[in-house]
Amino acid sequence: MPRRYDPDRRQRIIDAAIRVVGQKGLAGLSHRTVAAEADVPLGSTTYHFTTLDDLMVAALRQANEGFAQLVAARGALTDPHTDLAAELAALMGEWLAGDRTGVELEYELYLAALRRPPLRPVAAEWAKDLADLLAPRTDPTTARALVALMDGICLQVLLTDVPYDEGYAREALGRLIPPASP
Numbered sequence: 001m002p003r004r005y006d007p008d009r010r011q012r013i014i015d016a017a018i019r020v021v022g023q024k025g026l027a028g029l030s031h032r033t034v035a036a037e038a039d040v041p042l043g044s045t046t047y048h049f050t051t052l053d054d055l056m057v058a059a060l061r062q063a064n065e066g067f068a069q070l071v072a073a074r075g076a077l078t079d080p081h082t083d084l085a086a087e088l089a090a091l092m093g094e095w096l097a098g099d100r101t102g103v104e105l106e107y108e109l110y111l112a113a114l115r116r117p118p119l120r121p122v123a124a125e126w127a128k129d130l131a132d133l134l135a136p137r138t139d140p141t142t143a144r145a146l147v148a149l150m151d152g153i154c155l156q157v158l159l160t161d162v163p164y165d166e167g168y169a170r171e172a173l174g175r176l177i178p179p180a181s182p
Contacts, residue, residue: 053119071091
């Protein structure tokens, strides 16, 4: 039987892994559950992703890209005349107001890096990329602190079911940002 050419199969497997984690959490992720969700043979998942860690790395990288696109769409982050604290607070509000499953999935994969060392570099990429984007507006240390504060605020919202308070986030972020030079 000739082999069927399926150039989108790898991407369908990643998308299926994201849906599985969104529905069942990391505990529900296996090559078998992903193959069933993607409607591909089990061997396809192990061909493209030898280990579950490989699959989780691909899923986390794709989730990170979604946030990066949201940041890029808000080009005002690089504008020196924009209120950076207000922009970051609005960005978090937009992210948390979107598909909550995607945000929860990203944090679940992000926190899985605590126990799964192969995920750590990808989890660190998100924080580094955002800090690198913010550093020209502040300085590298402040940029890292802003990212840590944003992470903390997002985790509190996700874990406590307390609604996101953009005013609080804007004030807290503003306390870290040095005043603009004249």
